[in-house]
Amino acid sequence: MSTTLVTTIAELKALSAKLLSAAPDPAGRGGGTLGLVPTMGALHAGHAELARTAVAENDVVVASVFVNPLQFGDPADLERYPRTTDADLAVLDAAGVDVMFAPSAAEMYPGGEPAVRVTAGKLGELYEGASRPGHFDGALTVVAKLLHAGRPDTGLAPADAAGRQSYRAYFGQKDAQQLALVQRMVADLNFPVDIVPVPIVRDGDGLALSSRNRFLSDGERDAALVLSHALRLLRRRADAHEPLDIPSAEELVHMTPGVELDYLEVVDPDTLAVRAENCQDTPFTGRALALIAARVGSVRLIDNVTLG
Numbered sequence: 001m002s003t004t005l006v007t008t009i010a011e012l013k014a015l016s017a018k019l020l021s022a023a024p025d026p027a028g029r030g031g032g033t034l035g036l037v038p039t040m041g042a043l044h045a046g047h048a049e050l051a052r053t054a055v056a057e058n059d060v061v062v063a064s065v066f067v068n069p070l071q072f073g074d075p076a077d078l079e080r081y082p083r084t085t086d087a088d089l090a091v092l093d094a095a096g097v098d099v100m101f102a103p104s105a106a107e108m109y110p111g112g113e114p115a116v117r118v119t120a121g122k123l124g125e126l127y128e129g130a131s132r133p134g135h136f137d138g139a140l141t142v143v144a145k146l147l148h149a150g151r152p153d154t155g156l157a158p159a160d161a162a163g164r165q166s167y168r169a170y171f172g173q174k175d176a177q178q179l180a181l182v183q184r185m186v187a188d189l190n191f192p193v194d195i196v197p198v199p200i201v202r203d204g205d206g207l208a209l210s211s212r213n214r215f216l217s218d219g220e221r222d223a224a225l226v227l228s229h230a231l232r233l234l235r236r237r238a239d240a241h242e243p244l245d246i247p248s249a250e251e252l253v254h255m256t257p258g259v260e261l262d263y264l265e266v267v268d269p270d271t272l273a274v275r276a277e278n279c280q281d282t283p284f285t286g287r288a289l290a291l292i293a294a295r296v297g298s299v300r301l302i303d304n305v306t307l308g
Contacts, residue, residue: 003093005100009149012101016060019098020155023059031157032059033166036150036193038143041065041102042082042211043091046172046201051095053198054170063092064101064146066108070117070138082211101150108145117141118189120181123272127291128177128302131262139178140185143169147186147193165194174200174208176291176304180272200304202228208303219258220297226256227292230264231305238284238307246280253294262293262300269306284308 006012016034023032035054039047043065054061065088072078085102092100120129120136129136147169157166171179183195201209206228207221216224230249237244244266253261266279269289279288287308294301 001098003089003097003100005089005102007101007103008107009103012062012099012149013152015099016062016150017152017155019060020152023155025157031155031166033168034058034150034152034156035061035196036146036167036169037061037063037097038146038169038171039063039065039088040067040071040081040211041088042084042214043088044209044211044213046174046209048091048095049201050170050172050198051092051097053196054168055096057196058168060099061097062099062101062150063097064103064150066101066103066142066146068108068138068142069105070113070141071135072138073132073134082214103149108142114141118144118185123177123181123184126177126272127263127265128293131293131300136178136181140181143182144185144189144191147191151193159192165192167192168194168196170196170198172200173197174210174303176289177272180270206232208301210301212299212301215299216296220299223256223258224294224296224299224301226253226259227294227301227303228305231290231292231303234266234290235305235307238288241283241285243281244279244284244307253292258297260295262295264290264292266290266307 006015020032035058037050037054051063067081069078089100117137118140120140124136151167159165171182179197186193186195205225207225230252233249234244250264253259266275266288267273268275269287275288289304290307291304
């Protein structure tokens with residue numbers, strides 16, 4: 001069965017319910033499982049991995065493709081974000097996704113930009129939020145709407161004995177701050193969905209895949225590799241239980257022509273609070289997450305790596 005394209009929430013709910021009703025039920029739970037993969041399109045191999053993971057774990061999978069205007073502070077950035085609907089449909093079809101939901105802005109925001117939004121709070125003002133004010137409020141608002149839109153009225157199995165939901169949403173770990181905020185929103189506001197993190201997908205030379213990579217020239221792409229090099233330097237030191245020497249990793253970025261470092265932080269992987277202990281002057285122990293963001297030419301890129 002090929003991927004079916006729908007553009008309205010009503011179509012999405014009706015088709016998801018129909019597909020779930022036809023799903024086999026070997027566990028006898030009285031329903032199927034549904035995976036949702038929210039994206040902004042311009043799909044690459046990282047998105048394909050999200051989709052394949054969801055397909056492997058669920059009876060029915062929906063992927064949304066919606067360029068959310070609430071996440072863009074600069075209208076020019078919104079305008080140049082690539083729209084590749086036909087190519088995206090082909091990627092999802094190859095991954096085995098059942099439904100591609102590609103709504104218009106009017107479908108998602110029928111009254112125009114919403115007067116009430118989900119706020120990301122203090123965490124949304126750090127790191128990416130400091131450079132892109134309001135970005136995460138827009139991201140959480142659309143994710144909340146997509147989680148509601150993607151859940152059909154019928155056909156889902158009840159949660160199992162371990163409390164695992166039969167409705168799951170899949171997010172890439174490259175956008176670590178967004179993932180953390182979505183997890184907090186779902187927990188704090190009691191959304192009946194499990195958030196499933198999927199590891200970063202990289203090119204063979206280590207560059208994290210991103211829809212923005214297509215805007216890099218060949219020279220800029222080579223320069224962008226310094227982000228993953230800096231992160232690997234920190235990981236090698238963490239694996240050896242040495243002091244991380246963050247200034248050396250920062251200097252590596254500063255010495256690369258055409259690359260402007262925004263931040264390089266080592267944080268708690270659960271709260272994203274900056275982790276001061278065991279990072280700089282003493283041997284590294286425990287767990288942490290190293291976050292990096294930089295502008296390469298005119299393109300802003302992010303990456304991260306788990307330490308410990």
